[in-house]
Amino acid sequence: xxxxxxxxxxxxxxxxxxxxxDYVETYIGELIQNGESVDLERAQYxxxxxxxxxxxxxxxxxWIGNFVTGDFGYSFExxxxxxxxxxxxxxxxxxxxxxxxxxxxxxxxxxxIYSATHQYSWGDYGLTFVGLLGMATPNFLLALxxxxxxxxxxxxxxxxxxxxxxxxxxxxxxxxxxxxxxxIIPTIVIGTSGTAAMxxxxxxxxxxxxxxxxxxxxxxxxxxxxxxxxxxxLRMSLxxxxxxxxxxxPAIISGAEIVSIVLSLxxxxxxxxxxxxxxxxxxxxxxxxxxxxxxxxGVLISDIALGFLDPRIRLSGGVDR
Amino acid sequence: xxxxxxxxxxxxxxxxxxxxxxxxADLEVIRGASFRIPAGRTVALxxxxxxxxSIISQAILGILPNVARITGGSIWYKETPTDIPLDxxxxxxxxxxxxxxxxxxxxxxxxxxxxxxxxxHTIGNQIGEALTLHRDVSSGDVQQTVVDMLELVGFPNxxxxxxxxxxxxxxxxxxxxxxxxxxxxxxxxxxxxEPTTALDVSMQAKILSLLxxxxxxxxxxxxxxxxxxxxxxxxxxxxxxxxxxxxxxAGPREAIFRNPQHPYLKALLNAVPDLSMGYDEKLESLRxxxxxxxxxxxxxxxxxxxxxHETLLQIRHLKKEFTTKKSKGWFGNDKTVVKAVDDISFDVxxxxxxxLxxxxxxGKTTTLKMIVRALSxxxxxxxxxxxxxxxxxxxxxxxxxxxxxxxFRRKIQMVFQDPFSSLSPRxxxxxxxxxxxxxxxxxxxxxxxxxxxxxxxxxxxxxxxLGRYPHSFSGGQRQRIGIARALALRPELLVxxxxxxxxxxxxxxxxxxxxxxxxxxxxxxxxxxxxxxAVIRYIxxxxxxxxxxxxxxxxxxxxxxxxxxxxxTRALLDVVPHADLDHPLDFDRINRDxxxxxxxxxxxxxxxxxxxxMDMIAITDNHQVRAQRGTDLQTILAHKPT
Numbered sequence: 001x002x003x004x005x006x007x008x009x010x011x012x013x014x015x016x017x018x019x020x021x022d023y024v025e026t027y028i029g030e031l032i033q034n035g036e037s038v039d040l041e042r043a044q045y046x047x048x049x050x051x052x053x054x055x056x057x058x059x060x061x062x063w064i065g066n067f068v069t070g071d072f073g074y075s076f077e078x079x080x081x082x083x084x085x086x087x088x089x090x091x092x093x094x095x096x097x098x099x100x101x102x103x104x105x106x107x108x109x110x111x112x113i114y115s116a117t118h119q120y121s122w123g124d125y126g127l128t129f130v131g132l133l134g135m136a137t138p139n140f141l142l143a144l145x146x147x148x149x150x151x152x153x154x155x156x157x158x159x160x161x162x163x164x165x166x167x168x169x170x171x172x173x174x175x176x177x178x179x180x181x182x183x184i185i186p187t188i189v190i191g192t193s194g195t196a197a198m199x200x201x202x203x204x205x206x207x208x209x210x211x212x213x214x215x216x217x218x219x220x221x222x223x224x225x226x227x228x229x230x231x232x233x234l235r236m237s238l239x240x241x242x243x244x245x246x247x248x249x250p251a252i253i254s255g256a257e258i259v260s261i262v263l264s265l266x267x268x269x270x271x272x273x274x275x276x277x278x279x280x281x282x283x284x285x286x287x288x289x290x291x292x293x294x295x296x297x298g299v300l301i302s303d304i305a306l307g308f309l310d311p312r313i314r315l316s317g318g319v320d321r
Numbered sequence: 322x323x324x325x326x327x328x329x330x331x332x333x334x335x336x337x338x339x340x341x342x343x344x345x346a347d348l349e350v351i352r353g354a355s356f357r358i359p360a361g362r363t364v365a366l367x368x369x370x371x372x373x374x375s376i377i378s379q380a381i382l383g384i385l386p387n388v389a390r391i392t393g394g395s396i397w398y399k400e401t402p403t404d405i406p407l408d409x410x411x412x413x414x415x416x417x418x419x420x421x422x423x424x425x426x427x428x429x430x431x432x433x434x435x436x437x438x439x440x441x442h443t444i445g446n447q448i449g450e451a452l453t454l455h456r457d458v459s460s461g462d463v464q465q466t467v468v469d470m471l472e473l474v475g476f477p478n479x480x481x482x483x484x485x486x487x488x489x490x491x492x493x494x495x496x497x498x499x500x501x502x503x504x505x506x507x508x509x510x511x512x513x514x515e516p517t518t519a520l521d522v523s524m525q526a527k528i529l530s531l532l533x534x535x536x537x538x539x540x541x542x543x544x545x546x547x548x549x550x551x552x553x554x555x556x557x558x559x560x561x562x563x564x565x566x567x568x569x570x571a572g573p574r575e576a577i578f579r580n581p582q583h584p585y586l587k588a589l590l591n592a593v594p595d596l597s598m599g600y601d602e603k604l605e606s607l608r609x610x611x612x613x614x615x616x617x618x619x620x621x622x623x624x625x626x627x628x629x630h631e632t633l634l635q636i637r638h639l640k641k642e643f644t645t646k647k648s649k650g651w652f653g654n655d656k657t658v659v660k661a662v663d664d665i666s667f668d669v670x671x672x673x674x675x676x677l678x679x680x681x682x683x684g685k686t687t688t689l690k691m692i693v694r695a696l697s698x699x700x701x702x703x704x705x706x707x708x709x710x711x712x713x714x715x716x717x718x719x720x721x722x723x724x725x726x727x728x729f730r731r732k733i734q735m736v737f738q739d740p741f742s743s744l745s746p747r748x749x750x751x752x753x754x755x756x757x758x759x760x761x762x763x764x765x766x767x768x769x770x771x772x773x774x775x776x777x778x779x780x781x782x783x784x785x786x787l788g789r790y791p792h793s794f795s796g797g798q799r800q801r802i803g804i805a806r807a808l809a810l811r812p813e814l815l816v817x818x819x820x821x822x823x824x825x826x827x828x829x830x831x832x833x834x835x836x837x838x839x840x841x842x843x844x845x846x847x848x849x850x851x852x853x854x855a856v857i858r859y860i861x862x863x864x865x866x867x868x869x870x871x872x873x874x875x876x877x878x879x880x881x882x883x884x885x886x887x888x889x890t891r892a893l894l895d896v897v898p899h900a901d902l903d904h905p906l907d908f909d910r911i912n913r914d915x916x917x918x919x920x921x922x923x924x925x926x927x928x929x930x931x932x933x934x935m936d937m938i939a940i941t942d943n944h945q946v947r948a949q950r951g952t953d954l955q956t957i958l959a960h961k962p963t
Contacts (some may be wrong), residue, residue: 006518064650104913157374165514189499211435212436213431213437213439214436214437214439216384216436216437217431217437217438217439217499217502218439219384219423220382220423220424220426220428220429221382221424221450221451221454221502222420222423222425222451222454223421223424223450223454224415224420225415231442232439232441232442234439236439236441236442258841310440310441311440311441311484311486311488312440312441312488315486315489321629
């Protein structure tokens, strides 16, 4: 796990450093474009201050050393420590992702189970069609359509996370309601694509399991059909689902950038993109490291969970063939 | 209820019609079948695969697949003589009445013990579920009843088995768990759908004996579905023969075996290899095939035949060890060395068929794989002898480098067990047959295609089938394609790994006869492994019996079957069911006799404390047996089991 993260950090750092120039250059370029005069000494000062003039290896060691002690560096663009910049939007991102995932599961599971148990029926075809439609529609397009519909039909502006008057206000009921109202559409938009893919996977996995002999055994035992479905094949097809947690965690942080931009949501997605564009190296680097760490942790969690769920994985561990 | 006393019929099937919906077109798979199952007795339902015997059992239970439905006739169920009969065919599969009967009054055990149990639930959970569904019992009683049941079906440590998962059990124990699950509610009818087909002969005998014993104790009726007439002869009171969805013949066991009437039944009885047949008797295949030897293959055959009976392959001290690591908690590993093949030596002579027989896990396939270099050997030599006198060359196959082994692969080819997975579903037959020629650069494209057509005729298939894909062939036809592929390089030695065990009885004879004829006509040498003693007896000239990685006896076929010396060979012969009423299995002996476990071999055969002193001792030139080194013949013969 640690070597994986170390390797990831090296790759991340190298890639961030690959484009010519650094933040100071981007900064100066911007100033010149705006017609302001540039103080070369100040530029030099900035470079020294942030260690940008040091050799790459030294900068890497400095960055990673601070990172593990909890100091994520300083964002040039926002003129704030990275932890502060990220902290704000991280909460909203997690909130949004949480609802999205719940929505995905709530919709996908019943439909997936129905499709699998009624394979090739009209219901299966219909739901599959809707699912595929959802998968094929670009998210941002759906976001724009819903944005329009909400504005015209319901009169709610859903750009942003809350109505303007609440920004900066302390938390209160009206503010919470406003947030809730604004969360509905992003949740639906981000949820649909995931739902369609999830339905397909539940259906495919369950169909595989339904063919298995032990399902017939359960029926022959006199287990009522619904109970037999839940206890045996569904439980078995959960494996893929648990294995999926590994990819879920990083998606919570970095997911749905484009939708967030379209809906001007203050999530981490747009933040990451702008950080990468302006070569705000500490912000971008920290982000990517978060994602890498979460991926590794997610995989670890799903491995442990799989071990709990499936005795075959638990008991066959360490056997060398 | 005592067995033998006829009281009433628990199931009476009356003119049953059943169709399978194949994308809109109905295929009638049961066409007016009628038979009965008397309470407390065993009825055997016999027929080849596709005859509809399994689907009848599914209809009785109400677990038909979605595409199947009953279109006519009735299934009368009557538990006790005084009950009013119930027509099961009129109820939907998931109606409360049928769910109540399933597992409670009628239960089933399946062929495949490996996949019939859920891998995610403990044995106790799965067996207990059947009990809680049909009986009103408290959870403490459930565990007690299940443990009692596990004990009854012969689990070595029933309380421990309660919390074990199926993957921790062997195939035989899983089948016992399955039986426990079927019987835990004391059903009135047990349907056994090929209950022993996937098991070894010795395990088969034990399971059959268990079923008989439980039937006596619980007084249930058994519907035994099988294609093995040996099993039928030993188990059934009445026999029903099915063919293409119709009942061909039905009656008491005596009448069916002593006086078969229907031509299909007669043919079936003649097509199954059996230990009671004469040594030169030929099996009569249900559907014979014509094949021809192409001219291009006939050259060299005569020359090969002149060298017959010379040693072709000399295998000495062949060993294979596997290391398994078992983790102990978080830290540390236990390394165990498993001797899969433990010091095996034998010769294979030109033009003969050398048979290796033994239970699964005894190392026969591992031995074969080492000979064809699919697996590296831990130790030993496999020497290939060619020429004679001064020109004799000896090559150790295990020492060959990659280039050398490629050359040798032309001379040794393999036929696999499973005709379904050994042919690529994405290649046409032409490509399958051409591939070995391409790898070895035989001829140009045109010649290869011509040669492929010749190969098809060689195994009795139409060359026009070359453009088809494997899925459009039956199991027997696929196995013939597999044989054709193995012969594509004109090998001298054909290594056959259970080539007929995955095939239906009706085509087994066909493939066995083809292999036999090809060997004769092309002067081939075979190494043939099987766990089926009757098959080995039919095809092999000399036979080696393997037990736990070691050869315990090698002899010519007649010697081995007429005069077995090693207690293991004897035990193995005792557990084979004969399709002959005059040779019933001795179930008492099977239960008593632990010889197949290797525990109480006596006298010179005992290897406890003598592991390093065991050796093959020659009885005659053609008969060796494993015993303590230096034992004289008299001692061995004196300890020969009777």
